[in-house]
Amino acid sequence: MWQITQQIFPYAVAFTIPLLITALGALYCERSGIVNIGLDGLMIVGSFSGGLSILLLQRAFGSSPWTIAVGLIVAMLIGGLFSLLHAFASINLQANQVISGTAINMMAGALTIFLARNITGSGNIRLPASLSKQNISILKDIPLVGPLLFRNTYATTWLVLLILAIFTFILYKTSFGLQLRACGEHPHAAAAAGIDVGRMRYIGVIISGAFAGLGGCIYLVTFSGEFNGSVAGFGFLALAALIFGQWKPLGILATTLFFGFASTVSNVSQVIPEFANIPLVFLKVFPYVVTLIALVIFSKSSQAPKAAGEPFDHAKR
Amino acid sequence: MNRKGLVSLIAVFLGLIAGAVFMLLTGHNPFIGFMFLFQGGTLTLERLGNTLATSTPLILTGLSVAFAFRTGLFNIGTPGQMLFGGFCATVVGLSSDLPSAVLVPLMVITGFLGGALFAAVPGILKAVFNVHEVVSSIMMNWIGYWIVYYTVKAYFTGNMETESRLLPNSATLRSPWLSNLFGGSYINLGLLVAILAVLIIAFILNQTTFGYELKSVGYNRHAAEYGGISVNKNIIFSMMIAGGLAGLAGVVQYAGNANNIQIGVMPTQGFDGIAVSLLGANTPIGSLLAALFFGLLYSGRGFMNAMTEIPPEIADTIIATIIYFAATSVLVERLLDKILKSRQATKKPLIDSAVQNTDNNNTNYGFMPPTEEEKENVPKGDE
Numbered sequence: 005m006w007q008i009t010q011q012i013f014p015y016a017v018a019f020t021i022p023l024l025i026t027a028l029g030a031l032y033c034e035r036s037g038i039v040n041i042g043l044d045g046l047m048i049v050g051s052f053s054g055g056l057s058i059l060l061l062q063r064a065f066g067s068s069p070w071t072i073a074v075g076l077i078v079a080m081l082i083g084g085l086f087s088l089l090h091a092f093a094s095i096n097l098q099a100n101q102v103i104s105g106t107a108i109n110m111m112a113g114a115l116t117i118f119l120a121r122n123i124t125g126s127g128n129i130r131l132p133a134s135l136s137k138q139n140i141s142i143l144k145d146i147p148l149v150g151p152l153l154f155r156n157t158y159a160t161t162w163l164v165l166l167i168l169a170i171f172t173f174i175l176y177k178t179s180f181g182l183q184l185r186a187c188g189e190h191p192h193a194a195a196a197a198g199i200d201v202g203r204m205r206y207i208g209v210i211i212s213g214a215f216a217g218l219g220g221c222i223y224l225v226t227f228s229g230e231f232n233g234s235v236a237g238f239g240f241l242a243l244a245a246l247i248f249g250q251w252k253p254l255g256i257l258a259t260t261l262f263f264g265f266a267s268t269v270s271n272v273s274q275v276i277p278e279f280a281n282i283p284l285v286f287l288k289v290f291p292y293v294v295t296l297i298a299l300v301i302f303s304k305s306s307q308a309p310k311a312a313g314e315p316f317d318h319a320k321r
Numbered sequence: 322m323n324r325k326g327l328v329s330l331i332a333v334f335l336g337l338i339a340g341a342v343f344m345l346l347t348g349h350n351p352f353i354g355f356m357f358l359f360q361g362g363t364l365t366l367e368r369l370g371n372t373l374a375t376s377t378p379l380i381l382t383g384l385s386v387a388f389a390f391r392t393g394l395f396n397i398g399t400p401g402q403m404l405f406g407g408f409c410a411t412v413v414g415l416s417s418d419l420p421s422a423v424l425v426p427l428m429v430i431t432g433f434l435g436g437a438l439f440a441a442v443p444g445i446l447k448a449v450f451n452v453h454e455v456v457s458s459i460m461m462n463w464i465g466y467w468i469v470y471y472t473v474k475a476y477f478t479g480n481m482e483t484e485s486r487l488l489p490n491s492a493t494l495r496s497p498w499l500s501n502l503f504g505g506s507y508i509n510l511g512l513l514v515a516i517l518a519v520l521i522i523a524f525i526l527n528q529t530t531f532g533y534e535l536k537s538v539g540y541n542r543h544a545a546e547y548g549g550i551s552v553n554k555n556i557i558f559s560m561m562i563a564g565g566l567a568g569l570a571g572v573v574q575y576a577g578n579a580n581n582i583q584i585g586v587m588p589t590q591g592f593d594g595i596a597v598s599l600l601g602a603n604t605p606i607g608s609l610l611a612a613l614f615f616g617l618l619y620s621g622r623g624f625m626n627a628m629t630e631i632p633p634e635i636a637d638t639i640i641a642t643i644i645y646f647a648a649t650s651v652l653v654e655r656l657l658d659k660i661l662k663s664r665q666a667t668k669k670p671l672i673d674s675a676v677q678n679t680d681n682n683n684t685n686y687g688f689m690p691p692t693e694e695e696k697e698n699v700p701k702g703d704e
Contacts, residue, residue, distance in 0.1 A: 041397075041455065089645065092649075093645070093648055093649045097649045097651040097652055098651065099648045099649050099650075099651060100648065102395050102397075102455060103595070103599060103644075103647075103648040104645070104648045104649070106397070106592070106595050106644070106648075107641060107644040107645040107648050108645075109592070110592060110596065110637070110640065110641035110644060111638070111641035111642060111644075111645060113637070113641075114634050114637030114638040114640070114641050115343075115634075115638050115641070117632070117634045117637075118343065118347075118632050118634040118635055118637075118638050119347070121632035121634060122347045122348075122632060127632070127634075237463060237587075240459050240462075240463075243456070243459070244456065244459065244460060247456055283471070284471055285467055285468060285470075285471035285472070288467035288470075288471070289463070289464045289467050289468065292460040292461075292463045292464045293460075293464065295460050296442075296446070296452075296457055296460050296461075299446065299450075299452045299453075299456060299457060299460075300446060300450045300452060303450040303451055303452050304450075
């Protein structure tokens with residue numbers, strides 16, 4: 005069993021990381037009071053823009069690692085830019101946030117393939133070189149933990165964990181974080197205290213867009229290796245992880261890890277004797293069913309931001 | 322023409338302009354592109370029939386989303402319900418050899434029940450545990466996706482890995498008579514199912530007590546409850562009927578337009594239903610018209626792609642842009658208000674309106690922002 009765990013751990017982490025960063029962005033968005041159902045679309049946009057820039061850079065300069073770093077940054081920028089559409093609709097125009105998010109999803113899926121077809125002909129973008137796995141010296145020799153955490157890891161994993169630590173700190177320990185959370189809980193009180201609710205919500209949405217873009221690009225460079233107009237529903241899964249994790253950073257870390265393991269196990273179950281006898285369909289639906297059960301269990305004590313999904317209207321008090 | 326219809330038309334217009342801009346930016350001629358796009362869906366009787374057939378599942382998924390919307394529920398679970406309903410009907414069609422006249426109606430009913438069953442889960446979770454239906458529906462979509470995927474693979478696998486066995490012609494909605502009428506198009510009796518569904522749903526919503534109760538729950542849950550309407554019962558029923566309609570979309574897609582079920586893909590018609598409903602202002606007739614328009618775009622894109630270099634995904638891009646403009650219709654409405662007001666202002670003599678204004682409590686000089694009090698008095702558009 006230990007050996008199996010050791011073998012599937014890197015795959016589970018590779019699955020977890022794009023989910024985690026996307027869910028973290030969504031956490032900022034929803035904590036500021038805007039529901040973002042367009043995560044999937046924003047991930048697709050990040051995957052496309054990052055993938056395209058990596059492709060062009062690698063064609064011009066060869067496949068050195070910095071091309072991927074640039075791709076990740078481009079993905080963040082474009083993701084943040086694209087999320088402005090959602091921010092404008094839901095903050096300035098007080099539109100229905102779920103509908104606006106759905107429009108983002110549809111637009112991202114269609115527009116990126118449209119552009120990709122114009123550029124590559126087939127609509128797919130295949131990366132010449134993906135991100136390579138690395139062992140971290142010294143740490144990799146620690147017994148138990150070393151083989152699990154410090155061998156065969158991606159640099160992006162550590163980047164995302166670092167971002168998670170920083171943004172958890174910002175959310176709970178800075179006045180900015182407090183203000184952002186206030187906008188999601190009680191925007192009128194926040195406005196009365198002199199906080200610009202619209203500005204805070206813009207920041208929340210843009211962070212969400214940037215992180216979802218980053219997540220989409222990480223999905224591309226570590227997990228799929230090819231852009232084909234979708235991210236396999238990762239965005240929706242990230243949304244589920246956010247709710248399952250009860251809008252808390254450590255909660256989403258736990259739930260995304262759970263999703264990562266559950267999916268990896270279902271992918272490799274045929275070669276693991278303990279799981280080989282379970283019909284695949286049970287393993288595949290397992291994470292979703294568990295999420296449904298968790299939704300029921302948490303329904304009484306939901307920690308959802310109280311004002312999430314409600315347009316902020318000065319006149320409504 | 323009513324106001325909502327006008328707003329929808331403006332959204333369509335803006336979406337088409339956006340499509341033209343995308344064509345221009347990628348170095349294509351938008352006039353030629355649009356010409357082939359619309360010709361592709363209308364040029365011959367056969368193409369017209371195909372356009373109607375493409376629209377059929379969209380009518381039903383749009384109706385599904387619109388119906389749930391009227392009860393204040395956002396049914397984003399249409400892809401899963403459509404898949405599962407279509408799957409149930411396919412199973413019945415593949416495993417029984419009843420005469421066509423019995424089998425096909427049975428399949429339609431099974432499809433409806435399958436979709437309804439699938440949507441009952443988010444409905445019950447919402448009514449009993451107050452779980453948000455959007456999240457639970459998304460979970461149900463993936464649950465449906467995998468259940469159908471593995472069941473078809475295990476028991477009904479066809480020639481290809483990604484589809485089920487073919488349904489015999491007696492177990493589909495196809496009708497040689499209708500196909501011949503439209504020059505050999507794959508149009509089928511599903512269209513009649515869809516139109517019948519539109520009429521029935523319009524009747525339920527507008528003429529029955531049940532429909533009145535559903536709409537009351539949508540307008541204001543608490544007021545409805547105070548008025549003695551069982552909110553929970555209505556939420557569950559509304560979700561189930563919406564799911565059933567999406568299930569019917571599965572039947573007309575997999576046992577009408579196609580004759581087997583595709584696995585490994587979420588049916589795009591599901592999410593498109595949201596677009597259809599939104600553009601159709603959440604009314605049955607509006608959904609019908611919006612679905613016909615989207616069907617036209619979808620069925621013409623192949624022809625356009627064959628005649629020009631424009632990728633077929635331009636149709637999807639246009640639809641998504643229309644939805645964004647429909648979602649931000651507040652902007653359009655504000656603009657309309659301004660135009661209407663400035664027209665009225667120019668019609669009346671200046672002195673007259675000034676006198677009227679001083680008498681009127683609702684002072685609006687056109688150039689001043691409304692006061693807090695006035696803002697509250699502005700009637701909200703019906704949702």
